[in-house]
Amino acid sequence: MRVTHKMLTDNYLSNLNRNLAAMQKSQEQLSGFSEILRPSDDPYEITRIMRMDSSLKKNEQYLSNIENSLGWLDATDTALQSTISAVQRVQDLVTQGSSETYSEEQLSMISDEVLEIINEVTQYGNTSYQGRYIFAGHNTIEAPFEVDALSKEIVYAGGTTGDILTEISPGVNVSININAEDFLNPTGSVTIGETFQNVYAELVAGDSEQLATYADEIEEQLDAYLALASEVGAKTNRMESAKEKNKADTLNMTEILSSIQDIDLAEKTVEHSAMKAVYNATLSIGGHILQPTLLDYLG
Amino acid sequence: MPGIFSTYNTAIKGLQANSLATKTASNNIANAESQGYTRQRVILQESMPYSFSKFQVGTGVDVTNIERVRDKYLDAQIWHEYACYGSYTSAQYVMEQAEIIFNADETGLNNALTEMWTAWSDLAESPEGTNGRTIVLQATETFTGMLNQMASQTQTLKSDTTDLIASKTKEANDLISDIKALNDQIYKMNLKGLEPNSLEDQRGVLLDKLSALVNINVDYNEDSKVMITDADTGEVLLAHDTAGEPDLKMSVIGNITDDGTDQNITVYRDGDTSSPVEITVPSGTYDFSTGDVVYIETQEWAEYDADNTDIPPLTKAELKEGELAGNMEALAKLEGYASQLDDLAFAVATTVNYILTDGGTNGTPIFDDTNPDYTAANIKVNPDVQDDVTLIEAGAFGGLPGDGARALLISKLNEISLPADVSGTNLEDYLDNYYNETEFTLESDPSGRTLGGFYADIVATVGSDTQRASNGVSTQAALVAALEEREESISGVSIDEETVNLIKYSDLYAANSKVISTLTEMLDAVLNMV
Numbered sequence: 001m002r003v004t005h006k007m008l009t010d011n012y013l014s015n016l017n018r019n020l021a022a023m024q025k026s027q028e029q030l031s032g033f034s035e036i037l038r039p040s041d042d043p044y045e046i047t048r049i050m051r052m053d054s055s056l057k058k059n060e061q062y063l064s065n066i067e068n069s070l071g072w073l074d075a076t077d078t079a080l081q082s083t084i085s086a087v088q089r090v091q092d093l094v095t096q097g098s099s100e101t102y103s104e105e106q107l108s109m110i111s112d113e114v115l116e117i118i119n120e121v122t123q124y125g126n127t128s129y130q131g132r133y134i135f136a137g138h139n140t141i142e143a144p145f146e147v148d149a150l151s152k153e154i155v156y157a158g159g160t161t162g163d164i165l166t167e168i169s170p171g172v173n174v175s176i177n178i179n180a181e182d183f184l185n186p187t188g189s190v191t192i193g194e195t196f197q198n199v200y201a202e203l204v205a206g207d208s209e210q211l212a213t214y215a216d217e218i219e220e221q222l223d224a225y226l227a228l229a230s231e232v233g234a235k236t237n238r239m240e241s242a243k244e245k246n247k248a249d250t251l252n253m254t255e256i257l258s259s260i261q262d263i264d265l266a267e268k269t270v271e272h273s274a275m276k277a278v279y280n281a282t283l284s285i286g287g288h289i290l291q292p293t294l295l296d297y298l299g
Numbered sequence: 300m301p302g303i304f305s306t307y308n309t310a311i312k313g314l315q316a317n318s319l320a321t322k323t324a325s326n327n328i329a330n331a332e333s334q335g336y337t338r339q340r341v342i343l344q345e346s347m348p349y350s351f352s353k354f355q356v357g358t359g360v361d362v363t364n365i366e367r368v369r370d371k372y373l374d375a376q377i378w379h380e381y382a383c384y385g386s387y388t389s390a391q392y393v394m395e396q397a398e399i400i401f402n403a404d405e406t407g408l409n410n411a412l413t414e415m416w417t418a419w420s421d422l423a424e425s426p427e428g429t430n431g432r433t434i435v436l437q438a439t440e441t442f443t444g445m446l447n448q449m450a451s452q453t454q455t456l457k458s459d460t461t462d463l464i465a466s467k468t469k470e471a472n473d474l475i476s477d478i479k480a481l482n483d484q485i486y487k488m489n490l491k492g493l494e495p496n497s498l499e500d501q502r503g504v505l506l507d508k509l510s511a512l513v514n515i516n517v518d519y520n521e522d523s524k525v526m527i528t529d530a531d532t533g534e535v536l537l538a539h540d541t542a543g544e545p546d547l548k549m550s551v552i553g554n555i556t557d558d559g560t561d562q563n564i565t566v567y568r569d570g571d572t573s574s575p576v577e578i579t580v581p582s583g584t585y586d587f588s589t590g591d592v593v594y595i596e597t598q599e600w601a602e603y604d605a606d607n608t609d610i611p612p613l614t615k616a617e618l619k620e621g622e623l624a625g626n627m628e629a630l631a632k633l634e635g636y637a638s639q640l641d642d643l644a645f646a647v648a649t650t651v652n653y654i655l656t657d658g659g660t661n662g663t664p665i666f667d668d669t670n671p672d673y674t675a676a677n678i679k680v681n682p683d684v685q686d687d688v689t690l691i692e693a694g695a696f697g698g699l700p701g702d703g704a705r706a707l708l709i710s711k712l713n714e715i716s717l718p719a720d721v722s723g724t725n726l727e728d729y730l731d732n733y734y735n736e737t738e739f740t741l742e743s744d745p746s747g748r749t750l751g752g753f754y755a756d757i758v759a760t761v762g763s764d765t766q767r768a769s770n771g772v773s774t775q776a777a778l779v780a781a782l783e784e785r786e787e788s789i790s791g792v793s794i795d796e797e798t799v800n801l802i803k804y805s806d807l808y809a810a811n812s813k814v815i816s817t818l819t820e821m822l823d824a825v826l827n828m829v
Contacts, residue, residue, distance in 0.1 A: 004791040039762025047755040140701030
């Protein structure tokens, strides 16, 4: 084959260009700190990256939902624990009042305390978390309970049923609330309002014999509230483990994402230096191959 | 008997031939880097001898030809590869711009979509009041704004590509006219018995350029005129004996609309966008799209010019290789991406509106449903909702403020698979069947894809199309380079070789001069005898 000088220069130039193009690519990856800078770099992986990005964003949202729910459940638990103490106190008072040694005057004093407790429990029922009444079902903007001014019974004000749902992982909805009915009527037969009202009425009437008949009912109410509290505890546990799983998922996905798109800095840097060396060599060789012709040797 | 004087002739012929050869070598050296230059070679042949007694006596040397050293078979091969290379580079040029529009960046559509679902999730978490609704509205506005922008960018890229096709078509037509002019000049020089080497080089350069635009077959006749055929369609672009304008020219379809009775077509005549020709034909006559290259006979144009009534028949050029074909292919791909993007816009707007309104029976849609054929270009937020965000219903109709079940379902559209084909009533049918308006559930279509998947598919398609074009460019570039090297090896100027020729021929010139001085001595000797 005939070889001309133009072939040499053309070849040289195209090789130089190729080296430069490879350098540009690696420099882009180094400065962008990513293997895949545009869809055509890897059309398959780019869709994985996109899915992973969306899943990560979604996961962040789940985490915020879970944390929000934990706060809600915490508030619920506090309210229930306080209610349980209140019921226990009423139980104690009923036991005391049932003994025949108490005078009417003393019973009347106890009745004042029970009235106080009735108001307290109503307060617990009207607990709000971040401006939302937690026992109100769907009607979260109105206080669910009030004390009837005459009968002193705790009655529904705005409270309703309705599940407050939250999504804690893809497709998993969890109801995080105890609705108004469950709070006021945990036994399903008599509301705590009625029980308290009856106890109060007997105390006011000074009838310790009648008072004693409510001991069992209060015991049932107490058990029902304890059950309710343990339900909330179970939900809290579930949320805690969902939170752990969420964090583990995020970590996993971040790792996978990083393995797909991040560059191995050490490897890339070495690769880049090698390219630089090749490019420099190409440049210096250019001077040697392009100069000589026969003309150089003619006197 | 051969005399001294006839030997003078032999020597002079030698001088002339070697001086011509020296000149040719110098010309080669001078043009070593000229574009399209083909090295030339002097073909020397011994002159006709005459008979003397029983001998044949030589009479010197003749220059029979100054030959262009060219391999026509290789030319044809290179022209074809230029066409392939052209289709990849021109496709790549457009695709790389499309890739910027349909990106997977952190600020891209994928993110806007995810942000929108997140906003609905936030609303589901606290459905009371306007706070969550305002966030939903803003996220939805960002999403529609981004779709609108992408649609308009795609449209701009499409019209830029159409203009590019038109200007390349014009270039191809001009090149063919120039080649035709060179054909004529070469023919005339041949008639005069002259060697039109430099004109042939010029014609070669023009053919190189033309072959990058259109895949051409070139045929030479005995007059050294070329006939150019479109290799993909077999249409003759330039005949050997074309006298005036070529019989056929390429034009470009600018815009085409069909209103059911008439088809209105804008034709960029000969690729000229400055004075488009509007023609009207009966509805459904042609199946063209914007940017298509069509063949129109010159004669038909002439008849149309005479009275503006006889509309010339248009024949679509089914080009497969070359820059024009590459741009046309890229344009078709852009069309595809745009329609996929429209599908996404349609699927999002239809589904979200359906859930928000229980299939149009109640409530207020968040996407303006004045025209329910949502596209990426026309999708926008319902102005009523912009005025009053409380119109967004987060729970059941007539429900209580803490109910966020509807918003929760919308936030989950990220994971729910919708029918892959949303055309016609497919999507509505699916929603009618799978949406439960009391439980707020929407079952996934088992053979469907998620809305995020819709966009991921577009990005993957754009990515692999771009990758294919770029890979094509690099492979084809290597092939073209190899062929160009072979061509250079045959037709290129080697300085070393020409220097050797220069030395050789100038030595021969000196030798011939020596012959003359020897002859003079001989003649002196004879004269001195007297």
